[in-house]
Amino acid sequence: MLTDESPLSTVYEPTGQDPVVYLKRYYGYDRFRPMQEAIIRSIVSGRDTVVLMPTGGGKSVCFQIPALMMPGLCVVVSPLIALMKDQVEALHLNGIAAAYINSSQGVKEMRDVEANCVSGKIKLLYVSPEKLLSESFYVFLNRMKISMFAIDEAHCISSWGHDFRPEYTQLNTLRKWFPNVPIIALTATADRLTRQDISDRLDMRDPAVFIASFNRTNLSLQVLPGTNRIGQITKLISLKPNTSGIIYCLSRKSCETLATKLMEKGYSAAFYHAGMESSERARIQEAFLRDDVKIMCATIAFGMGIDKSNVRWVMHYNMPKNIEGYYQEIGRAGRDGLPSQTVLFYSFADVATYTQMLTENKPANLELQLAKLERMKQYAEANTCRRQILLSYFSEQLPEPCGNCDVCRSPRITFDATTVAQKALSAIIRLGERVPMNVLIDVLRGSRNYSIVSQGFDKIKTYGAGADLKFEEWRSYLHQLINIGVIEVAYENHYALRKGLLADDVLFNGKTISLVRPDDVPKPVVEKATRTRTESNRDELFERLRTLRKRIADAQNVPPYVVFTDSTLEDMARQRPTTPDAFRNVSGVGERKLEMFGTAFLTEIADYVGVQVGESQRQVRSEAPSRPREAAKPKGSTQQMTLELYQQGMTIQQIAQARELGPSSIANHLIQLSQGGYDVELESLITPAERREIEAAIAIVGIEENRTKPVFDHLEGRYDYGKINITIALMKH
Template sequence: MSHTQALLSSVFGFSGFRPGQEEIVNSVSKGENVLAIMPTGGGKSLCFQLPALVRDGLTVVISPLIALMRDQVEALKAVGVEAGALTSGNTDEETDAVFEALSSGRLKLLYMAPERLSSGGTLTLLRRSNVTMIAVDEAHCVSQWGHDFRPDYLRIGELRRALDVPLCAFTATADEETRDEIVARLFDGEAPQTFLRGFDRPNIHLAFAVKDSPRAQILSFAKARKGQSGIVYCGTRAKTESLAKALNDSGQTALAYHGGMERDQRRDAERRFQQEDELIVVATVAFGMGIDKPDIRWVAHADLPKSVESYYQEIGRAGRDGAPAETLTLFGPDDMRFRRTQIDESPSPVERRAADHARLNALLGIAEAQVCRRQNLLSYFGEASEKCGTCDLCDTPPELFDGTEAVRKALSAILRCDEGFGAGHLIDVLMGKQTDKVKQWSHDTLSVFGIGKEYDKRHWNAIFRQMMGMDLVRPNPDRFGALFMTEPAVPILKGQANVTLRRDTLAKANRGGPVAKALVSDEDAPLLSALKAKRRSLSEEARVPAYVVFADRTLIEMAETRPQTLDDMARIGGVGAKKLEKYGDAFLSVILGSAPEKMHPSRRKLATRGSGDVFERLLEAQANQVRGACGTLKPMTLTSAQLSRIAATRPRDLKTFTGLVGPRHAERFGEIMLRVIHET
C-alpha cells in the first residue's frame, strides 16, 4: 500500500478514492499546477487536503467563506490533522493558537479568506512559514464575469509568483469561458494540468414550477418531505424570516439565515443544521457554500436564482452522500423583473451586463425547457447526455404546440419597432392598444399593430419568456432593456424554421399568483435601474445617502418622461437649479446614451433657472424679425446677453422691454417677443 493510500485509510477513513479523485491527488502531490472541475459533492477538499499531508511544509488554502473554513478545520482536527484558519470570525484565543502552531512548524494546512491577502503582513507571514503549496477553493470566484466574483481573488496570482510554489484550483461551477479566465488570472495563462470530471449529479431529481401561491407550494413540498434536512433559498432577507415562520407554524422545524443576522446567530444556525437531522434552513445565498452536510435530502428555491451557475451550486448541496435527493425551483414574472433589474442597476460595463442577461436567458431556458432538464443543464456546461429519467419533464413530458406564428409575430413587432422597446410596449402593439407611448411613436400605423389579439397580456408575457429561454431575443443594456433578436431568430422570422412552445406555461399564465406592483411600467424599468445605478455611483463618490442626490420619485419621473435637454430636465420635480447644474449632464447622459451637447455658460444658466425654452423661442422670433415684418429693413439683432436678460426677467410690457434693449430694438422686436413671453 502506498503512503498516499495509507493516509487515505488511516486519516480520512476511506478504503478507496471516489471516481476521478486519485489522478488529481497524484498530480497535486507531485507539485504540478492543477485546475480541477468536479461536481459538487465529488470530494474536492480531499484532493488538496491529502496531498498537503503527503508533501512537506505548509499548504495555504484560499477559501471564500468563514463557515466553509471553520467546518473543514474542525473536521481535520477531529482526525488528528494540524489545521487552522485566520478569519475575521476568530476569537483571540483561536488566532493565538494558529500563530503558535505556525511558529513551531506544526501546521499542515492554513485556511484564509482572499481578503486577507490585501494585508501587508500576510506575505511576510507566509514567506517565513515554509509554504510549499497554494490551494484555491471555489476558484470560479476569480472570474470577473461570474456570479460570485470576489475582487481579492485577483491577488492569488501575485501570491503564487511571490512564493514561487505550485497552485491547485478547484471549482464545481465553471463553464469554458470561466475556465479560461481562471487559467489567465491564477496561472498567468500557462496551462495547468486540467481535470474535467463532469457536472452530472444523477442522484438529484430536478423540477421547476411556475409560481402559483408560492408559499403554499413551498410548504407542500416541505411537508411531503417532513423529517428530512432541507434548504429553502429566497431572494430577500425578509422572505427568509416570513417563510421560516410559516414552516414552523405548519409543524416543521425551520430557521432563517441571512447576512443581516448577528455572527453568533449565523454560527448557531450552521451548527444546528450540521447536527440536527430534521432541520430546515430558509436562507439567502449567504448560506451553504462549503456546508459539508452529506445527507441534505432536498433543496427548494422560493425565487429563481440569478444564473445557471448559482442554481447548479445551490442544488448541489443536496445528496452529497450519493443517495436520492430532490429539488424544486419556483419562477414567475416577478423573478424575471427582479433579476433583470439587478443586472441593469449593476455598475458593471455594458459588455458584462449583456453577458449577465445572456446567462439569465440560459437559466430561463432550463426553467422553460421542453425536454429533459438535465440535458439542458449539462449542455450549458458543454456536456452531452441522454434523457435522464429523473426530472419532472422526464416524469411527465409537457404538452407542446406549434408556436411558430406567435413567435414570428413577436419577432416582427421587435423588428418593426426598430429593436428599441421592451416586451411591455411590444405586447401593447401586438394587442392593438392605443397607449400614449404607442401614439407618441406612431406605432399604431405599423403593419404589426393589433395582429396578436388572440392572446392576452399574460399569454404574450409567457410567449416572450419562452423566447428568451430559447435565446431568440435578449434585452439590450445599451437601450435600457429593449429587446433585440439573436441570430437563431432570423430563420424563424424568414419562415425557414419552426418553433414549438409549451402549452402548460401559457395556461398557467392566466392563473398565476398576484404580480407585485412595480414602481414604473416594464417599459421604463430598465431606464429607472440605470438612473439608480448612476445615483448610487454619485452618492458613494460624495459619501452621502442616495436620496441626497435625487429622490426616487424624481428618478421615476425621469424614467417616464425621458427628458432630452437640460431644459426638459429642469421641469422634473425635485430638480432645482443647483442639482441641475451639478447632476444634470450625468443623468442626461444615461437617458440619451451619450454626453449631451455642450452649452454656452450663459445659456446653461438659463436652463438651470427654467428659462432655456424662452431663450430658444426668443431666438426663433428674432430670426423672423431680423429685417422687419416686411423683410426689407436693415438687419438688426440683439446680443446673447440681451436675450438672456429678457428670458430671465420676462418683461410684461413694452416700457420694461424698452428699458432692457433700447427704443430702436424695442420697436423692431418688442411686440413679437412680448407675445412669446406671454405664451410661455
C-alpha cells in the same frame, strides 16, 4: 491547549505510501472517486493544478491527501469563516492536524496556531485571502516550508465568474513571493472562459487541468410553475418529514415571510440573509448545521460556507440569474451521494425583475449577464431533458436523456397554440390592459355575469372568442404565456394582464407559440416506493443510528454529519456490523472515528440485531394464522385476533365491535400487521376521497412524530385517528 488525544499532537512525516492508504486510514473509503487519484498524483509531483469538480464531488480530498503525503504546510485560501471552521472540525475527527486563522480568534489563539505550524504539528492551515496577503502573514509563512497553496472557490478570482470577489485578484502575489510552491485552484462552477481566467490571474505555469463530470446523478431536477408556491412547498416537504432542506429566495423580505409561514404551519424553519446581525446569522447557520433547524429560507448569501452533507432537498422560490449560481446552489443537496430532490419555481416575472435590475445598474459586463440570464430562462422553460441542457452549459454532453428530471419522467406533449396566444393578446389590448386574469377568461369564454356585462366587456370584438376552452384550460395557458414572456402581470395595477416582451412578435411577426395541455403541466408530486420488510427494518435501524449520531454530535459540539454522513449510516444499517473489524468495512469509517465512536455504534447495532433475532424466534414459535372460524372466539395475541377477523372480511367497525375495542386501535393493529409483512391491504381501508382530504390536511399542518392531534383538529374531527394513521402509513410506504 494541546493534549495527548488531540490530532495536533501527531507530527506527520511523508511516507511515500500509495494515496489510497491515506484514503482508507483517514477517511474510511476503499477507493477514490473519478479523477481524485490522478489529481492527487499531479499535485504531489509539484505541478500547478486546476480542479473543476461539482459540489459534493470530493474536491477537498484532492488537496488534503497531498498535504499529508508531502513535507511542509498546506495553506488553504477559503472565503468564509464558517467554511474554515466546518472543514477543520471534520479534519480533526478524521485524525488530521488542521487549524484556521481568521477574525473570529483572539491574538493569543492566533499565536498558538502559528506556533503549532512552525513546530510542524499542523498540516493544513485555512486562511482568508485578506489575511494571507498581509505583510505580517508573509513574514510568518517565510519561517517554514510550504508544501502548496490551495485556492478554494477559485471562480471568485475571475470577473467572468458568477461570484467575483475583488480581494481574490491579488492572489497572483503568491507566485512572486513563493515561485517554487505549486498552486492548486479548485472550484465547482466555472465555464471555459472562467477556467482560463483563473489560470491567468494566478500566474500558473502550464497547469494540469482536471474537469470532472458535472453529472450529479443522485439529484432529481424539477421545474414547477411559480403559482401557489407556499402550497406546493408545504406539499413537497410534508412528503419528506424530518429531512434538512434549503429554500433560496430572491429578497430578504421573502426569506422572512416564507420562514414565518412555514413555522406557523408547524415546520422547523428559520431565515438567513445579509441584513441580519452577524451573530444572529452565525447562530441560525449553526442550528441548521446541527439539525436543530430543518428548513433554511435564505438568500444566496447562505450556503457557500457549509459542507453539510445531509441536505436532502433544495428549492428555489425564485429563478436564479445564471446557471452557474443555480448549479452551485442545487449542489448543496445530496453531497453524500444519496438521492436528493431539487425544485425550481419559475415565473417570467423573475426574468423581468433581473432584466430591470441589470439595465438600471448597467454593470460593466451587462451584455454577458443578460446572456447568462437568457440561458437560465431557456433551462426553466425547456421541454427536453433538463440535465442535458445543464451539462451542455459546462461543455459536457449527455448522450441519452437522464431519466431523473421532470421532463424525462413526464414527457411534455406540446401543440401549436399561436391562435390561443393571439386571442388572449387581442382581448388584453381591447380591454385596455387593465383587467386581471379571471376577468379576461370570462370575456374570452363569453360569460354573461353582471361584472362583464355592466362594464360593456361583452361588446369587444374578442368577446367569446375562446368559448371552446374550459376556464381551467385558459388559466393554464395564460400562466404558460406569462412564463414565456408573451404576457406580463402588472403587479402594481391590481394584477392586470398586459402585453409582454414577445407580444408584438406573436401578433405581427409570425412567431409561433407552443404550449403544454393542462393535463401535462408539471405537478409537485413526490413518489414513494413501496418498502419491503427488509427495507423497513433497515430504515428503522437507520433512524436509531441517526438519533445516536445526534447525541454524540451534541456532546462533541459538532454538526451530526461530521460524525458520520447519512450514507455511512445507511451502510451501517445494511451491513449491521457487530465487531470492530466488521465496522471497518463500513464506507466512511476511518481509524480515528472507529476509535472515537465505534463502541457506541456497535452497541446500538448489536442491541437492535438482538431485538430483531428475539422477535424472529418468537414469531417462529407462534402459530401460523388460523383459518377463518364462524363461531369460535379468536385466540392468541391481540394483533392475531384482529388479523383473523380481517381475513374473514370484516370491516374495521365490525372488528372493533366484535372485540369491544376502538376503531383506531383496530386500524393500528392492521397497520402494524401490514408493516410486519402480513397480507393486509391498507388501501382498502380508506376511500380515495377520504385519503385525499387527510393528505391535504397533513400537507398544511405537517406530521409530528407520534402526534396526529394537529391533523385531527384541523379536520375538525371528521376522521378518527385510525384513518389518519392509515393515510400516514400509506404516504410513508
